[in-house]
Amino acid sequence: MKAWPAVAVGLAAALWLADEVVDQPPPRPSPRAGREPGPPPSANGLVPPPVGRLQGGRRDSSSRPTLCLQPLGSFGGEALAALRRDLSRDGPVVVMGRVPVPPPAWRGAGQYDGEVILAALADRQPAGSWLLAVADVDGTKPGRTHAFGLTAASCGRAVVFARRLARGTSVAGYHRRLVVTARHELGHLAGLGHCDDPRCVMRLSRTVADTDRKRPEPCRRCRTGQR
Ligand SMILES: [Zn+2]
Numbered sequence: 223m224k225a226w227p228a229v230a231v232g233l234a235a236a237l238w239l240a241d242e243v244v245d246q247p248p249p250r251p252s253p254r255a256g257r258e259p260g261p262p263p264s265a266n267g268l269v270p271p272p273v274g275r276l277q278g279g280r281r282d283s284s285s286r287p288t289l290c291l292q293p294l295g296s297f298g299g300e301a302l303a304a305l306r307r308d309l310s311r312d313g314p315v316v317v318m319g320r321v322p323v324p325p326p327a328w329r330g331a332g333q334y335d336g337e338v339i340l341a342a343l344a345d346r347q348p349a350g351s352w353l354l355a356v357a358d359v360d361g362t363k364p365g366r367t368h369a370f371g372l373t374a375a376s377c378g379r380a381v382v383f384a385r386r387l388a389r390g391t392s393v394a395g396y397h398r399r400l401v402v403t404a405r406h407e408l409g410h411l412a413g414l415g416h417c418d419d420p421r422c423v424m425r426l427s428r429t430v431a432d433t434d435r436k437r438p439e440p441c442r443r444c445r446t447g448q449r
């Protein structure tokens with residue numbers, strides 16, 4: 223059985239963006255703040271805009287890299303198909319073979335550590351692509367009760383935790399939450415921070431009610447870089 227790759231190395235190289243945390247909301251010094259404190263920050267503490275994806279402050283969605291959708295654990299079926307259909311509208315999507323949630327990420331009480339998951343998936347990410355993992359489990363990161371998603375912007379990888387998104391809603395409502403959460407993480411990968419517009423996809427969600435209020439797209443200010 224293949225050992226999981228060098229998690230510690232991946233952790234040291236990444237800059238994390240934790241989303242949708244219920245307790246201990248991160249300090250937000252400005253409406254742009256989407257970069258929350260986490261394990262070792264990059265040299266300057268900033269996420270560099272991906273070259274070729276932000277032009278003159280505008281998000282150029284047509285240049286989105288190939289998106290590799292990585293189902294983890296039992297996630298799949300119609301939820302995966304719905305997510306692929308939606309995300310394919312913005313560029314090519316490749317669905318990767320399903321793999322287990324990396325065992326080292328287990329933190330007890332049904333939760334998995336998103337930072338460990340993203341580091342462990344490094345060797346499944348084709349060069350030049352973005353990788354979006356979706357796990358049908360509950361997610362967290364150190365010091366948090368839970369997280370709906372997590373982005374390692376400097377690595378082009380993100381993870382969405384589906385378990386809480388499925389609660390208390392219809393199948394269609396669950397799929398919509400998946401899309402909104404995935405598009406939020408992809409916004410971070412494209413260089414967007416958090417937004418204070420409650421209907422903007424880049425608004426930080428602390429509860430699923432927050433997610434249900436959001437549209438699955440950035441507001442005009444986020445799209446145009448005018449803040
Ligand atoms: Zn976020």
Ligand SMILES: [Zn+2]
Nearest residue numbers: 417422441444
């Ligand atoms: Zn916005």
